[in-house]
Amino acid sequence: MEMKSVTRSLRILEAVAQHQPVTVGELTRLFGLPKSTVQRTLVTLNEAGWLRANRKDTTRWEIGARVLAVRPAALQGSSLFAAAREPMIRLRDTLNETIHLSVPDALQCMVVVDRVDCTHAVRTFYAIGDTSPLHATATGRAILAHLPKADVDELVERGLESFSEATPTDPARLRAELDRLRADGYSVNRNQYRPDVCAVAAAILDEGGTPLAAVAVSMPDSRYEAERLPEIGRLVADTAKEIAARRAGA
Amino acid sequence: MEMKSVTRSLRILEAVAQHQPVTVGELTRLFGLPKSTVQRTLVTLNEAGWLRANRKDTTRWEIGARVLAVRPAALQGSSLFAAAREPMIRLRDTLNETIHLSVPDALQCMVVVDRVDCTHAVRTFYAIGDTSPLHATATGRAILAHLPKADVDELVERGLESFSEATPTDPARLRAELDRLRADGYSVNRNQYRPDVCAVAAAILDEGGTPLAAVAVSMPDSRYEAERLPEIGRLVADTAKEIAARRAGA
DNA sequence: TTCACCCGTGCCACAATGTGGAACGCCGTG
DNA sequence: CACGGCGTTCCACATTGTGGCACGGGTGAA
Structure with a gap:
């Protein structure tokens, strides 16, 4: 064509x-x-x-x-977008780290659709519309973990590109990570895509369990504290659930 | 072409x-x-x-x-967009009416770029991306009032289309209204564009006094109370000023 | 002032490009 | 089994976009 x-x-x-x-x-x-x-x-x-x-x-x-007026379906009528806003601000207020809302685009990439900034002088920066790979990011894997296995296979077959030393390029390691995050309810990315950028994410599901989007707390490696992970993970997962509930109620 | x-x-x-x-x-x-x-x-x-x-x-x-990734300059880097968010939510919480953020598009129309909904069962509805005429809306006139006279002349020459009985189609009436709102700091639209839709708006100015956008409180005619106008007008004008200040500080 | 330069814009003969009718394979239905 | 409607593919035609060229205005150096 x-x-x-x-x-x-x-x-x-x-x-x-x-x-x-x-x-x-x-x-x-x-x-x-x-x-x-x-x-x-x-x-x-x-x-x-x-x-x-x-x-x-x-x-x-x-x-x-x-x-x-031309927007992806996930944002039309802004049910997701509007529902996400206040929980995102609250999460930012609790942690004072930048919060992102991302949607998957045809299993090709995640796209940042909204952002609430923290007040630190040093902060991670993604613009609205920026894209990132599914397998190498916290938001991407949060989505992947709730998709049918066939979709993960498809992604693996396309190849897991490496972006840094920490990128999970081994299919087995990726699948193990997906299993873990299904159990924990949140995913973690430490320098796997962009060096010095860490994130903790959770998926926002629709009524049928299909992942629509993911919320993420994003921070520079210097502020990443492994011991706070369970606490942050729970906060992010709760925020995702709250957004899903608000969306369904709208 | x-x-x-x-x-x-x-x-x-x-x-x-x-x-x-x-x-x-x-x-x-x-x-x-x-x-x-x-x-x-x-x-x-x-x-x-x-x-x-x-x-x-x-x-x-x-x-x-x-x-x-393709967005009007006013929203790029989301300085305006991000700055507007929290003041808009606060204004919604105060009045429990839907708040709109609109930008002018080449003196042709106003475009809704963001929205915070109220909780009433009856609420006004504009989707993000919807457009409306400059002369017949509160947001449009809030912008017009801060533009050079030549721009208003241009608009008048193109003709003031009528959308309802209340639409100000007379140039003199429009100009008088602009003078009034420059003094008051807010503009009012009662059923001038869409029947049963009323709004109170104020312009967000950049450092040089150029209008970038407008915030509006939008409500059905049934909840419009003329005696509350000064109070609502002041709240909207204060919100616009706060957004402008946050934007400049970012 | 004059000249040289680069800007955005307009023109037009040419052929590369998009067009759309027709046909194919597929599926669910009467 | 035949039918109707679907998404898709093909290809000869001529409509459509192409891009080299020239114009007029604005700017800066000589």
Whole structure:
């Protein structure tokens, strides 16, 4: 399948999002495309309502608001999103660490959909929309642990990429870890994906036991204390359960 | 400018967002396009990461997570978004009415970017991503009041569409209303856009006095009490100021 | 002032690209 | 068993996007 113009337009749209407000020239240099091609694409995206000219410098382009109506199903009607908000803030207040809400995207990756920051000067940073691998993160494994075995097999067959020395690349080790976290109710990631980033996560399940999302407490390795793990794990698991209950009640 | 395929692809993407999870057939009926055209578009959008097949029914399509990384500048880094969250919740707790956060989109419309619900059985409903006209809403006028006169002129020249008997379609009346709200610090909309929906809003300004967004308390007409207006107006204006201060401090 | 440079924009002949009717294989139903 | 509807695939055609080029304006150096 081709649709070169569509693919290119979406790439340009993504580039605008990253560099906004951005000019035609900057984009031509970024992509190495003819000016007229980029220009035409921008005008088209603008007419479709996905871009708009910056009000102060009308030769610069920004993302328009049309995009906000286009969201993954898990966030539509914001039942999950809204239900998660207050429990997340409360968890942040209890621990003063950054809290993330992530959803799985087609077993390919986890995507950060919401964040509540801590007040420490040193804090972990993920932007909304950032992605991470399922097998190497606390949120990813929290989801995996509640999926059918066939899905885990599928993931294993695709290969467990290594991101650091701590990444669980051995299928047996991954499966053992999933068994453990099913028992404990929370998953732990210590420097397995990004160096110096640790997290404790728990899955948010729907009525049928399908995992919809995961909440995670995320902190730099310097503040990770193994002896507090059971306490933090319980707090995260309770938060996940509370979110699930609120969502169901809405 | 044309780019028919791009325009159509974006339309289809928006339709998927509204109807997800959706099949090829449903979309062909919706648009009256040939099956092969829709099919090709969906595959292309999927390859670009914007769509994905539903895990349970792989012939149904959903919005993928790629979209989340594409957001208007006002929400990037989520300085505004994150700063607004807690003050909005506090305002909701005080009044127990739904609170909206909206940003202007190129003087064309206001877009709801966040929402905190009240607990009443009867509540106003706007989804995230919904748009509304600037001149006929409390949030829109809160923004307009802090823009240069030329911008208001531009809007007036484009015409003030009527949405209900209460919509201010007379330019003089609109300008008078803007003057009033600049003095009071908050704007009021009583059934001017959607019948039975009232709102009280205030603008969130950046350091230079440019309006970035507006917060609004939104309620059904049945709970609107004119005598409480000064009190509610002050609360909303204070919330807007607090959000602005938090944003600047981040 | 003049010149040179780079910007965003507009044009248009060419052919690469997307189009959509038709056909296929599959499934559940009458 | 035949039918209707589904998602998917194919391919000749011509519509559609392409990109080199040129224009006009703004800016900075000579």
